[in-house]
Amino acid sequence: MSIRLGIIGGGVMAEAILSRLLKKNIYSPETVLVSEPQSQRRNFWVNTYGVQVSEDNREAARATEVLILAIKPQILEQVVNSLLGIPEKPLIISILAGVTLNRLEMGFPDRPVIRTMPNTPATVGQGVTAIAPGRHAEPEHLAVARDIFAAVGAVVEVPEALMDAVTGLSGSGPAFVALMVEALSDGGVAAGLPRAIASQLALETVLGTATLLKESAIHPGELKDRVTSPGGTTIAGVRQLEKGSFRSTIIEAVVAAYHRSKDLGRSSEK
Ligand SMILES: NC(=O)C1=CN([C@@H]2O[C@H](COP(=O)(O)OP(=O)(O)OC[C@H]3O[C@@H](n4cnc5c(N)ncnc54)[C@H](OP(=O)(O)O)[C@@H]3O)[C@@H](O)[C@H]2O)C=CC1
Numbered sequence: 614m615s616i617r618l619g620i621i622g623g624g625v626m627a628e629a630i631l632s633r634l635l636k637k638n639i640y641s642p643e644t645v646l647v648s649e650p651q652s653q654r655r656n657f658w659v660n661t662y663g664v665q666v667s668e669d670n671r672e673a674a675r676a677t678e679v680l681i682l683a684i685k686p687q688i689l690e691q692v693v694n695s696l697l698g699i700p701e702k703p704l705i706i707s708i709l710a711g712v713t714l715n716r717l718e719m720g721f722p723d724r725p726v727i728r729t730m731p732n733t734p735a736t737v738g739q740g741v742t743a744i745a746p747g748r749h750a751e752p753e754h755l756a757v758a759r760d761i762f763a764a765v766g767a768v769v770e771v772p773e774a775l776m777d778a779v780t781g782l783s784g785s786g787p788a789f790v791a792l793m794v795e796a797l798s799d800g801g802v803a804a805g806l807p808r809a810i811a812s813q814l815a816l817e818t819v820l821g822t823a824t825l826l827k828e829s830a831i832h833p834g835e836l837k838d839r840v841t842s843p844g845g846t847t848i849a850g851v852r853q854l855e856k857g858s859f860r861s862t863i864i865e866a867v868v869a870a871y872h873r874s875k876d877l878g879r880s881s882e883k
């Protein structure tokens with residue numbers, strides 16, 4: 614059976630995306646090959662998902678349709694070198710933070726390339742992925758990328774110049790939100806709740822608030838106003854958050870992640 618989809622780097626994000634693609638029958642396991650240096654991880658892929666595996670990246674690059682690059686940006690050059698001269702011409706989809714289309718097209722001359730930034734909620738089909746096509750990507754290539762990432766959540770097409778900002782917000786954002794959930798739970802424990810109840814309340818509060826904002830399309834500030842009763846509990850908490858520069862801290866976190874994405878891109882061009 615020929616390999617339709619190859620994935621280079623069988624780590625966290627590869628699993629987040631591929632687990633969903635397999636579950637939704639967009640690819641069947643025998644048409645997918647994951648190349649991954651760790652034998653333990655290769656065994657995991659075979660035993661859990663039934664896909665083909667190899668320690669040789671060139672095997673994944675034999676894919677007839679799509680090759681997803683899911684390695685760390687810092688080893689891109691090593692991976693590009695390992696693929697020099699491969700005859701096949703699959704669509705190359707990069708999920709690497711910071712790495713520019715220009716760098717990817719230098720590594721894969723004349724190939725259709727699409728730069729993307731997914732996020733970990735892809736695992737449960739609630740991800741959001743930004744995509745930016747390279748010079749040789751035709752509408753049909755973009756459609757393939759859209760189909761892949763639509764299987765794991767929402768898809769937005771952005772100009773490549775916005776990709777580092779996307780990375781700072783939605784790429785890194787799940788970690789920021791997870792910290793918020795953890796901190797809410799800690800606050801509940803500090804106020805006397807048992808941990809299990811505090812964690813459940815924290816999680817459901819974040820999930821419910823996000824769902825309410827999405828479904829009602831009200832502005833977050835409007836929701837805050839609805840929760841804050843005059844002289845009540847919520848405004849007392851908001852006041853404390855403002856003393857701790859809550860919003861400014863989150864803004865700076867996204868901007869720091871954006872700058873780091875840019876730095877990773879610059880390093881990969883050297
Ligand atoms: N994690 C996230 O939330 C997101 C990550 N990304 C991007 O996804 C990419 C992967 O990140 P993530 O999944 O978190 O990282 P992981 O470290 O989990 O995955 C990378 C995988 O690549 C393997 N690998 C290392 N060297 C090679 C090689 N030479 N050839 C093939 N595979 C190799 C690693 O094996 P080993 O462990 O043995 O080194 C590892 O399994 C990054 O570029 C990141 O910027 C994008 C969006 C979100």
Ligand SMILES: O=C(O)[C@@H]1CCC=N1
Pocket residue numbers: 710780784785
């Ligand atoms: O932390 C990182 O570099 C990757 C990119 C976006 C999320 N995780």
